[in-house]
Amino acid sequence: MENSKACNLVWFRRDLRVEDNPALLAAANAPGVVLPIFIWCPAEEGEFQPGRHSRWWLKQSLIHLDASLASYGCSLLLQKGNDTLSVLVNIARATGSTQIFCNHLYDPITVARDRRVKQRLLEYGIFVHNFNCDTLHEPWEIYDEQGHAFTTFAGFWNRFLRTRFEPDMPDSSQARLFPYRGNLPTPCSIEELCLEDESEKSSNELLARTWSPGCKHANDALQAFLVGPLNDYTTSRETADNSTSHLSPYLHFGELSIRKLYNCIRSKQRDEEQLFCPRRNAHLFLRAIGLREYSRYISFHFPFTQEQSLLKNFPWRNDEIHFKAWKLGKTGYPLVDAAMRELWSTGWLHCKLRVVTSSFLIKFLQLPWTWGIKYFWDTLLDADLESDILGWKYVSGCLTDGHELDRVLDPHEEGCKLDPKGEYVRRWLPELSRLPNQWIHHPYSAPVSRLQAAGVELGTNYPKPIVDMEVAKYRLSQAVKSMREKNSVEQAARTEEGQDETNPRPNSQHNFPAAFCDQLVPSILTTSASHTQFSGSVTRGKHITSNLP
Incomplete structure (x- = not known):
């Protein structure tokens, strides 16, 4: 019937x-x-x-x-x-x-x-x-007092929290589906989709030992996180070894409901408040959920950033040899190399290690950020364009509340913080496994006798640093200086022509600082024909519907 x-x-x-x-x-x-x-x-x-x-x-x-x-x-x-x-x-x-x-x-x-x-x-x-x-809120539901999209996470998150949002969970258990039994186009089998070829299957079998995709497994992973790692989240997330929730692939593919996750964490947060718990584990993880929300928000209001130059006039070095060394985990910096080898082998990387490795690519090697985001996209299990774009902006100094462009993360210091006993590095770099903790994160500084005793020969079984730390800092400072000088010259020329970037552009209904506009290069601020369909996404109530899918 x-x-x-x-x-x-x-x-x-x-x-x-x-x-x-x-x-x-x-x-x-x-x-x-x-x-x-x-x-x-x-x-x-x-x-x-x-x-x-x-x-x-x-x-x-x-x-x-x-x-x-x-x-x-x-x-x-x-x-x-x-x-x-x-x-x-x-x-x-x-x-x-x-x-x-x-x-x-x-x-x-x-x-x-x-x-x-x-x-x-x-x-x-x-x-x-x-x-x-x-998402918990649609991107077009949260604006500042002037009706503009937020451009800092703090502003966005504070407004979100003031909404006192408690999402409802529709009960699908009582849903009754009447299946269609009529004519259909010829269906494809799962194998005919060609999601993996024969050459990949043996490598993919290794993934199945660690990960269990699917909505049932997503809920199992959530419950395991709530009763275990969440209770020590404020401290365990500061270590490199399997210390995060590992829920991001389930969220990306929609196997885990963001509303369910939010409600569970909010319940834990209320428990912490009632018990006056000194460690605000749930509070901190809720902020991580907020960052995911913010990635969708920014991606919606400032689309096609992944196609733009985040740092206008920055002198990128198109060095494919250095890029290959970065990908293969052969830079000579153990924490970076261990992280890149884990990424290739497992499709996974701790959020803090993503920051370390991407910062190294941009600031140590000055390689184009688009090379990095594309490689992450090709290798991550939880590759997520919105979150990835936000992360690379954060590291490259293209967010007003992100890392400064001239801030360089020292891989040695980061290694001592994230992997103080060297266990993570030893797991992924067995050639360094016999080095004592004192030298595990900077073997290039170890005495020759120590290296020989550990069986390490720099330049043979483990590479020497491809760029010296001080050289990298100097090159970056010069690159930033050059970029700013060129931007200043262009700014002065625009001012002379009556196109002062410190004021709203013609026909623009929003007022962002010139430096922010130059770095983000959001397509909503450009007249590019290919992006005009998004040109009204920032100001509430006027053109926002043009962006709704």
């Missing part, structure tokens, strides 16, 4: 769960039957196609999602194509569907695609219903 009813398409993307899935719940509550679909269309991602580790996770997650849907009597229709719009139209025509239910995404590539797809589907008589599944 249900087959004669309307078919409601549920378009899964990075929301691969049944629990707390607003799009799925809305489709279940709408008249008609439900057809869950997933479309693999990597060509549309451009240079940010998922890397090997990320694709492995996606494959396992889709398998688990299909099993979850099967318990409701539905199966997941997998499709592969070069154009999402064509695939959606194909499915709609085969099923007679006129409604698609999906959840918002906020990275600039997807926002642009979703806007185009939604407009074209309307021309075919197909309406798209969008819901919030990935």
Whole structure:
């Protein structure tokens, strides 16, 4: 009987769960039957196609999602194509569907695609219903007193906390899905999606020993974190070895509800307050959730930053030999090298080690930040464009509340703080395993006799530093000086032409400092034709709807 009813398409993307899935719940509550679909269309991602580790996770997650849907009597229709719009139209025509239910995404590539797809589907008589599944607040719901988007995390987070937000969790356990049983396009098998090739499978088997993708495992990981590592989070997060929540891949693929995580941490926070707990573990982790929210917020209001030069006129060094050494963990700085080898082997890196390694690439080696973010994207299990962009901005001095551009992290000092006993370095750099703690983070300073006793021969079985620390500092200071001089000359020229950057630009409805504009180069402040569709995303109530997917 249900087959004669309307078919409601549920378009899964990075929301691969049944629990707390607003799009799925809305489709279940709408008249008609439900057809869950997933479309693999990597060509549309451009240079940010998922890397090997990320694709492995996606494959396992889709398998688990299909099993979850099967318990409701539905199966997941997998499709592969070069154009999402064509695939959606194909499915709609085969099923007679006129409604698609999906959840918002906020990275600039997807926002642009979703806007185009939604407009074209309307021309075919197909309406798209969008819901919030990935954030606690939509990016267009939080502004400063002047109705402008926040440009510092502190301002954003303080306003967020003042909303006293307590998200509801829709109860999907009572949802009843009437599956579609009619005509379908030829489905793809999980193997036909080609998320991993034969050459990758043996390496990917190692990932399965450490990670268990899927919504059930996501909830298991959350419970394990709540009863264990969270209780020592303020101190354990300061060490390099497996000391964070490890929930980010589950959040990225939408296997774990951000609302559920927030509610759990808020409950822990209230317990801490009632018990007058001196260590504010939940408070600190809640701030980490806030940073994830802020990454979506910044990405939405300042799209396509990943295509821009974050540091205008900065003299990057296009040294591919140094870049290869950085990727392979052969820089001669043990903490950096250990982190890069862990990243390649496991697809994972502690958040503080991400800061250390990315700072080394930008400030020690002065390699283009776009090289670094792309390599992280290719290797991280939890590669997330919004969070990655925010992280690289933070390190490179392109946020008003981030690291200063001329601040250089000393790998030796960071190693002593994050890995005081050298256990992390010894795990990933076995060639240094016999070095005593005194020299483990700077073998280049150790006496020759110590190196010989430990079996270390610098330049042979472990590299000498590819750049001396003092040389790196000097080069960076000169590069910053050169950048600022060129920016000053250009600023003076603009001022003479009556285009003073300290004032709002023509037709601009927001007033950011010139230095901030030059560093972020947000597309909302440019007249570039390819980005004009986003030009109204900052000021509330005037053009914001142009950005809604």
